[in-house]
Amino acid sequence: MKRRQFLKTAAVGAAAGAIASPAIAQSMPEVKWRVTSSFPKSLDTIFGASEVLAKAVAEATDNKFQIQVFAAGEIVPGLQAADAVTNGTVEMCHTASYYYVGKDPTFAFGTAVPFGLNSRQQNAWFYHGGGQALMNDFYKKYNIYSLPGGNTGCQMGGWFRKEIRTVADLQGVKMRIGGFAGQVLQKLGVVPQQVAGGDIYPALEKGTIDAAEWVGPYDDEKLGFNKVAPFYYYPGWWEGGALLHFFINQAKWDSLPATYKSILTTAAALANVDMQAKYDARNPAALKRLVGAGAQLRPFTPEVMEACLKAANEVYAETAAKNADFKKVYDAMVPFRNDQYLWWQIAEYNMDTFMIRARARG
Ligand code: CA
Numbered sequence: 001m002k003r004r005q006f007l008k009t010a011a012v013g014a015a016a017g018a019i020a021s022p023a024i025a026q027s028m029p030e031v032k033w034r035v036t037s038s039f040p041k042s043l044d045t046i047f048g049a050s051e052v053l054a055k056a057v058a059e060a061t062d063n064k065f066q067i068q069v070f071a072a073g074e075i076v077p078g079l080q081a082a083d084a085v086t087n088g089t090v091e092m093c094h095t096a097s098y099y100y101v102g103k104d105p106t107f108a109f110g111t112a113v114p115f116g117l118n119s120r121q122q123n124a125w126f127y128h129g130g131g132q133a134l135m136n137d138f139y140k141k142y143n144i145y146s147l148p149g150g151n152t153g154c155q156m157g158g159w160f161r162k163e164i165r166t167v168a169d170l171q172g173v174k175m176r177i178g179g180f181a182g183q184v185l186q187k188l189g190v191v192p193q194q195v196a197g198g199d200i201y202p203a204l205e206k207g208t209i210d211a212a213e214w215v216g217p218y219d220d221e222k223l224g225f226n227k228v229a230p231f232y233y234y235p236g237w238w239e240g241g242a243l244l245h246f247f248i249n250q251a252k253w254d255s256l257p258a259t260y261k262s263i264l265t266t267a268a269a270l271a272n273v274d275m276q277a278k279y280d281a282r283n284p285a286a287l288k289r290l291v292g293a294g295a296q297l298r299p300f301t302p303e304v305m306e307a308c309l310k311a312a313n314e315v316y317a318e319t320a321a322k323n324a325d326f327k328k329v330y331d332a333m334v335p336f337r338n339d340q341y342l343w344w345q346i347a348e349y350n351m352d353t354f355m356i357r358a359r360a361r362g
Contacts, residue, residue: 026257027257027258027259027260028061028062028064028065028257028259029064029257030064030065031064031065031066031256031260032066032067032068033065033066033067033068033090033091033092033252034067034068034070034075034090034091034092035050035053035054035067035068035069035070035090035091035092035093035094035246036070036072036074036075036076036081036084036090036092036093036094037050037069037070037071037072037078037081037093037094037095038072038078038079038081038093038094038095038096038099039071039072039078039094040071040072040073040078040197041071042222043215043219045150045152045218045219045275045278045279045282046094046150046152046219046244046275047071047094048274048275048278049094049149049150049244049271049272049274049275050067050069050094050246050271051069052267052270052271052274052275053067053094053149053246053264053267053268053270053271054066054067054068054069054267056263056266056267056270056271057260057263057264057267060263060266060267061259061260061263065260065263065264067091067092070090075089075090076089076090078095078099079099081093081094081095081099081247082095082097082099082100082142082144082247085142085143085144085247085248085249086142086143086144086249087143088143088249088251088252090249091248091249091252092246092247092248092249092252093246093247094149094150094244094245094246094247095244095245095247096110096111096242096244096245097109097110097111097135097146097243097245097247098110098111098112098113098178098179098180099111099179101179101180103142104138104323104325104326105180105319105323105326106138106323106325106326106329108179108180109131109135109329109330109333110135110139110146110243110245111239111242111243111244111245112238112239112240112241112242112243113180113238113312113316113333114180114181114184114237114238114308114309114312114315115237115240115308115309115312116240116241116333116337117240117241117333117336117337117340118153118154118240118241119151119152119153119154119240119241119242119243119276120241121241121336121337121340121344122148122151122241122243123148123151123243123272124336124340125333125336126148126243127148129336130332130336131332131333131336132146132147132148134328134329134332135329138325138329139247140250143249143250143251144247144248144249144250145247145248145249145250145253146245146246146247146248147245147246147248147264147265147268147269148243148244148245148246148268148269148272149244149245149246149268149271149272149275150243150244150271150272150274150275150276151241151242151243151244151272151275151276151279152215152216152239152241152242152244152275152276152279153216153241153242153276153279153280153283154216154235154236154239154240154241155213155215155216155235155236155238155239155242156213156214156215156216156217156220156232156233156234156235156236157213157233157234157235157236157237157300158175158176158177158211158212158213158214158232158233158236159204159211159212159213159214159220159225159226159228159229159230159231159232159233160173160210160211160229160231160233160298161204161207161210161211161228161229161230161231162210162231163231163298164231164233164298164300164301164304165301166301166303166304167188167303167304167307170185170188170189170190170304171188171189172189172190172191173189173190173191173210173211174190174191174193174208174209174210174211175190175191175192175193175209175210175211175212175213176192176193176194176195176200176203176209176211176212176213177190177192177193177211177212177213177238178192178194179238180238180312180315181213181238181239183315184238184308184311184312184315185308185311187311187314187315188307188308188311193209195209195212197214197223200212200214200223200225201223201224201225201228204225204228204229205227205228210229211229212225212229213236213238215242216236216279216283216286217283217284217286217287217290218279218282218283218286220232220286220290221286221289221290226290226293226294226295227293227294230294230295230296231296231298232290232295232296232297232298233298233299233300234297234298234299234300235299235300237300237305237308237309243272244275246268246271248264316330
């Protein structure tokens with residue numbers, strides 16, 4: 001009875017006056033941050049991750065910690081988001097780590113590498129396989145602390161104006177594709193092109209480029225590629241599970257009270273799950289509409305896939321020989337991936353395969 005009375009009194013005390021107490025004031029200060037996204041608002045699934053995070057943080061802190069969201073170009077261009085975090089222009093950004101492979105190829109592992117991890121495996125590696133600690137160790141060079149913040153799932157292999165039946169068909173194909181995947185395809189005769197999202201459609205239409213990869217059905221549909229390049233290839237083996245990240249300026253992260261660090265970490269995890277869920281929920285209908293509008297689905301043949309895997313392994317070996325950070329992360333990721341697929345082939349693969357066949361039978 002005494003204990004209950006004490007608790008009751010304490011609760012009343014907390015409600016009446018404890019908000020002004022130093023401990024609480026210190027853990028819940030007014031903080032205003034800006035997050036610059038690498039993405040336009042039109043990519044609502046990816047851009048939306050910043051909004052999901054900001055809303056969750058504001059709600060959990062009674063609006064004491066506010067994060068204002070800016071689309072690509074509003075503060076800095078999309079591909080300069082990480083620099084804006086490094087130099088403290090903004091407190092944080094939402095971006096794809098692999099946009100910065102020009103600075104160091106090690107950045108690729110933050111998002112996706114050819115024949116790397118799928119989205120479930122990316123989460124397993126980052127949260128429980130040492131991936132996040134390894135990458136944060138690397139990002140420290142750039143004053144960045146990172147939190148996983150969304151995934152597209154396995155992407156499509158892109159839109160081609162003509163069919164790719166053999167490895168020889170890749171020769172001379174001008175394809176809009178960046179980073180590591182571009183280097184891999186270059187070994188097979190593809191000519192990688194850097195083309196901004198909004199310029200892909202006219203380039204395909206004019207024939208300036210022969211192929212382009214973007215994301216998957218939900219995002220690709222908005223850009224209308226099916227009208228100018230009907231062959232829709234899969235899978236996008238360079239992005240088996242493209243993970244997005246929140247990059248946070250290291251000093252700004254260090255300055256947060258423990259409560260806010262915890263809330264921000266939880267909000268990023270929510271955004272991470274939420275994006276993949278949106279893509280998974282929306283892709284089937286988009287795929288049906290695309291096929292209805294003339295898109296012709298084509299798998300990359302086993303011959304093409306094998307040649308790409310071989311070329312990817314060559315690029316990995318060449319890069320690891322020149323870059324110790326890259327080698328360190330690659331040497332950690334590969335055995336993790338191989339063990340993941342050892343497990344995947346048992347329950348997940350068989351369950352999925354059975355259900356896919358059962359659905360096809362009706
Ligand atoms: Ca892509």
